[in-house]
Amino acid sequence: MNLVRDQIVEMEDSPILEVWRMGFSIPDVIGLWAGESDLPTPPFICDEAIRALKAGHTFYTHNRGIPELRAAIGRYLKRLYGKDIADDRVAVTTAGMNAVQIVCQAVLGAGSKAVAITPSWPNVMGAMTICGADVAEVPLARSNSGWSLDLDAVTDACGPGTKMLYLASPANPTGWAIGRDEAEALLALTRERGIALVSDEVYHRIVYDRSIAFSFLQLAQPDDAVFVVNSFSKSWAMTGWRMGWLIYPEGFLPTVEKLIQFNTSGGQAFLQHGAVAALDQGESFVAEFVARCRTGRDIVSKRLAAMPRVREVASNGSFYSMFEVDGVSDTLAFCKDAVASARVGLAPGSAFGKGAETLIRLCYAKSPDQLEAAMDRLDAYLSGAR
Numbered sequence: 434m435n436l437v438r439d440q441i442v443e444m445e446d447s448p449i450l451e452v453w454r455m456g457f458s459i460p461d462v463i464g465l466w467a468g469e470s471d472l473p474t475p476p477f478i479c480d481e482a483i484r485a486l487k488a489g490h491t492f493y494t495h496n497r498g499i500p501e502l503r504a505a506i507g508r509y510l511k512r513l514y515g516k517d518i519a520d521d522r523v524a525v526t527t528a529g530m531n532a533v534q535i536v537c538q539a540v541l542g543a544g545s546k547a548v549a550i551t552p553s554w555p556n557v558m559g560a561m562t563i564c565g566a567d568v569a570e571v572p573l574a575r576s577n578s579g580w581s582l583d584l585d586a587v588t589d590a591c592g593p594g595t596k597m598l599y600l601a602s603p604a605n606p607t608g609w610a611i612g613r614d615e616a617e618a619l620l621a622l623t624r625e626r627g628i629a630l631v632s633d634e635v636y637h638r639i640v641y642d643r644s645i646a647f648s649f650l651q652l653a654q655p656d657d658a659v660f661v662v663n664s665f666s667k668s669w670a671m672t673g674w675r676m677g678w679l680i681y682p683e684g685f686l687p688t689v690e691k692l693i694q695f696n697t698s699g700g701q702a703f704l705q706h707g708a709v710a711a712l713d714q715g716e717s718f719v720a721e722f723v724a725r726c727r728t729g730r731d732i733v734s735k736r737l738a739a740m741p742r743v744r745e746v747a748s749n750g751s752f753y754s755m756f757e758v759d760g761v762s763d764t765l766a767f768c769k770d771a772v773a774s775a776r777v778g779l780a781p782g783s784a785f786g787k788g789a790e791t792l793i794r795l796c797y798a799k800s801p802d803q804l805e806a807a808m809d810r811l812d813a814y815l816s817g818a819r
Contacts (some may be wrong), residue, residue, distance in 0.1 A: 434473045437496065439565070439707050440562055440565065441563065442562075443561060444534065444562060447555045447556070447559075447783070447784050448764075448765045448768075448780075448781045448783050448784040449466055449467075449555070449780045449784045451765065451769070451771055451780050452466055452570075452765070452768045452772055452778060452779070452780065452781065453466055453467070453778065454604060455769060455772050455773065456772050456778045458647065459772065459773075460762065460793050461776055462772060462776045462778055463776065463777050463793040463803055463806060463807040463809055463810065464775070464778035465777065465778055465780075465796050465797070465799065466478060466563060466768075466778040466779055466781060466794075466795075466796070467668075467778075467780075467796060468554075468564075468605060468667070468672075468752075468753070468796055469666070469670075469672040469796070469798065470670055470722070470725075470726075470752070470796075470798035470799065471726075471798070471800055471803065472580070472670045472671065472722070472798075473498075473671065473797050474669065474671050474673075474674070474707075475669075475715075475718050476708045476716075476720070477710055477714055477715075478669060478671065478708075478710050478711045478773060479707065479771065480710075481694045481707045481709065481710035482590045482703050482704050482706055482707030482710075482798075483703075484706070485702065485703040485705075485706035485707070486703040488549050490702040490706060491701075491702065491703060492702065494702040494705070495697065495699060496524075496690050496693040496694050496698065496699045497523065497524040497525060497686075497689065497693065497708070498524060498678070498698070498699065498700060498705055499525075499689060499702055499705045500520075500522075501705070501706070501709050501757025502623060502705045502709050502712075503520055503523045503524075503525065503807070504520070505708070505709045505712040505713055506523050506525075506642065506712065507519075507520065507679050508712070508713070509712040509713075510650060510680075510717075513637075513645055513648075513652050514648055516650050516651065517653070518570045518650070518680055521681065521683070522654070522655065522680055522682070522683055522685075522686070523678065523679075523680060524678065524681070524689050524690075524693065525676065525677075525680045525689045525699075525700055525705060525708075526676075526679050526693070526698050526700070527665030527675055527676070527677070527697045528664060528666070528675040528677045529633070529635050529662050529666065529677035530556055530557075530560070530662060530677070530679065531597075531675075531697065532660075532662040532663075532664075532677050532679035532695070533556075533557055533631065533633070533662055534559050534560050534696070535679060535689060535693065535696070536563055536597070536662075536679070537560045537563075537564045537597070537707075538629050538679075538696075539630045539685075539689075539692060540597050540690055541561060541564040541565065541566040541596055541597060541666070542564065542565050542566070542639075542817055543565035544565065544567070545564075545565065545566045545594065545596045546566060546567050546568075546569065546592070546595045546596060547561045547566045547567070547569070547595070547596060547597040547598075547599065548568075548569045548570075548571060548587065548590045548595055548597070548598045548599070549561070549569070549570055549571070549572065549598075549599045549600075549784060549786070550570075550572075550573065550582065550587065550598075550599065550600040550601075550604075550784035551572050551573070551786035551787045551788050551789070552572065552573065552604070552606055552731045552755075552782065552786055552787070552788045552789035552792070553570075553599070553601060553604065553605070553785055553786055554601065554605045554606070554633075554711050555784050555785060555786070556786070557599060557601075557633070558570075558621055558786060559674075560733045561599070562595070566596070566597070567739040568790075569584050569595075570601060570786050570787040571583070571587050571787075572787040572788030573604075573607060573609055573788055575746055575788065576724050577747070578747055579609070579747035579748060579749070580604075580607045580609035580744060580746065580748070581609075581610075581615075581683045582609070582611065582615050584615065584618050584619075587619065587622070587787065588622055590624060591623075591626055591628060593681075595626065595628055595629060595642065595773075596628065597620075597629045597630075598619065598623055598628050598629070598630050598631065599631045599633065600619070600631070600632060600633065601633035601634075601635070601636075602632065602633070602634060602647070602750075603633070603637070603639065603646050603749075603750025603751045604633075604636075604750070604751065605636065605642055605751055605753065606751070606753045606755055606785050606789065606794040607748060607750070607752040607753075607755060608636075608748030608749060608751040608755075608783075608794075609745070609750065609761060610640060610646045610647065610654070610750045611647060612647065613647055613652075614671055615651055616647060617651060617652060620649065620652055620653065620659070622658065623658065623659075624657065624658075624757055628655075628658070628659060629658045629659075630649065630659045630660070631632075631656060631662065632648070632649040632659065632660070632661050632662065633662045634646065634648055634649075634661055634662065634663050635662065635663055635664040635666065635667055635677075636667055636668075636750055636751040637668075638667075638719050638723060639667060639668060639722075639723055639726055639750060639751055639752055640670040640723075640749060640750045641723075641727055641730065641749050641750070642717055642749045644708060645803075646667075648661065648748060649661055650680065655682065655683040655764050656682055656683055656684070657679040658681070658682055659682065660681050661679070661680040662678075662679055663677060663678050663679075663680075664676070664677035664678075665677065665708055665711055667752070668719050668722065668723075669701050669711040669715055669718065669719070669722075670717075670718075670722065671707075671708075671711065674704055674707070674708070675690050675771060675810070676700060676705070676708055677778070678705060682700045683711060685714050715718045722798075725798070726797065726798050728750045728764075728801060729752065729797035729798060729799060729801065729804055730748075730752070730754070730797050731804070731810070732797070732801055732805060733745075733754045733795065733797045733804060733808065734754065734805045736804075736805075736808035736811075736812070737754065737756055737808075738748060739812075740812055740815055741815070741816075741817065742758050742759040743756055743757070743758055743759075744756060744757050744813060746757075746792070752796055752797055752798040753794050753795065753796055753797070754794070754795050755782070755789070755792045755793070755794050756793055756794065756795075756799055756809075756817065757782075757791050757793065759793050760793060761791065761793075762790075763783075764781035764783050764790070764791065764792065764793055765781040765784075766784045767781070767793065768780065768781045768793065771811070771814060774814060775810045775811060775813070775814035776810060777807050777810050777811050777814070779793050779794065779795050780792060780793070780794040780795070780796075780806050781793060795807075816817055
């Protein structure tokens with residue numbers, strides 16, 4: 434007896450997971466496949482969570498997060514963008530991915546249509562598919578100078594029945610970041626056609642040509658159908674905490690509270706106190722972390738440029754390098770062989786949708802020593818000295 438919907442049965446595991454599973458049995462593998470650094474969460478954040486835990490903050494709390502954290506998110510966004518965000522437009526979520534799921538559950542249904550700008554993190558398109566939507570991918574264009582958005586292609590993809598447009602900026606895996614003019618064009622398009630615009634801004638602090646990435650919060654009016662997703666995972670080294678937040682249109686509060694209620698009932702109160710510390714006290718850590726990522730990017734770019742057959746795509750955001758290797762068309766097979774033979778864990782571009790099929794992703798949010806060792810192994814592997 435088959436009880437599972439066809440859409441779920443037909444979904445495939447992420448190719449990244451296939452490679453990652455292989456690496457579990459290799460004791461000295463250098464894993465650059467996952468989107469996280471090798472830094473533990475800093476003590477000033479952990480200490481506050483421990484204090485709250487010991488003080489008894491172990492009970493159910495507000496669906497949308499403790500008031501202290503919602504207020505801290507408001508203060509943080511005001512500092513960054515100069516915009517006041519009303520408390521009733523803020524929700525703490527169980528990771529950034531949960532924020533995406535909430536919007537998908539609210540907007541999408543069986544037979545609806547969504548548009549995703551790719552290459553993109555595969556979990557997002559998976560969430561759209563789980564909700565029953567048909568997903569159209571619009572790939573970024575790629576050149577020697579990096580990635581660029583084809584606005585005409587996005588417009589053409591947003592046809593009748595399109596309910597949602599998703600983009601990430603800075604993007605995983607490309608590092609592409611949207612400019613103000615492009616953002617204005619997409620906002621105008623979604624206003625005109627009644628489409629929900631979901632802007633994934635999880636990497637908003639990890640940019641190298643400015644202090645912060647442009648945000649749709651700088652453009653959107655409170656009643657625009659704009660949803661801005663963020664997370665504590667990347668900039669504050671809190672991947673394992675599974676905490677994020679969502680800014681949504683005014684009037685959407687009952688829907689968000691309902692979906693949080695029936696999904697998770699809200700997050701852990703003591704962890705949320707740690708997140709308050711991250712936002713209020715974390716600027717020096719964020720600056721140090723971005724500087725560390727910049728060093729990692731420089732190491733990887735320099736080493737890849739010296740390897741024959743390798744071409745890296747330029748990027749000014751996130752903490753990933755995307756590169757291709759001459760003669761490699763099956764990136765999953767390449768990454769499986771690289772982890773087995775070179776003991777370097779990489780992510781196949783085939784995981785990220787259209788535009789990345791021949792590319793390979795690595796995360797450089799690691800220590801310089803780890804990156805140099807990984808580059809030594811990759812160089813030897815590509816040279817045939819395995």
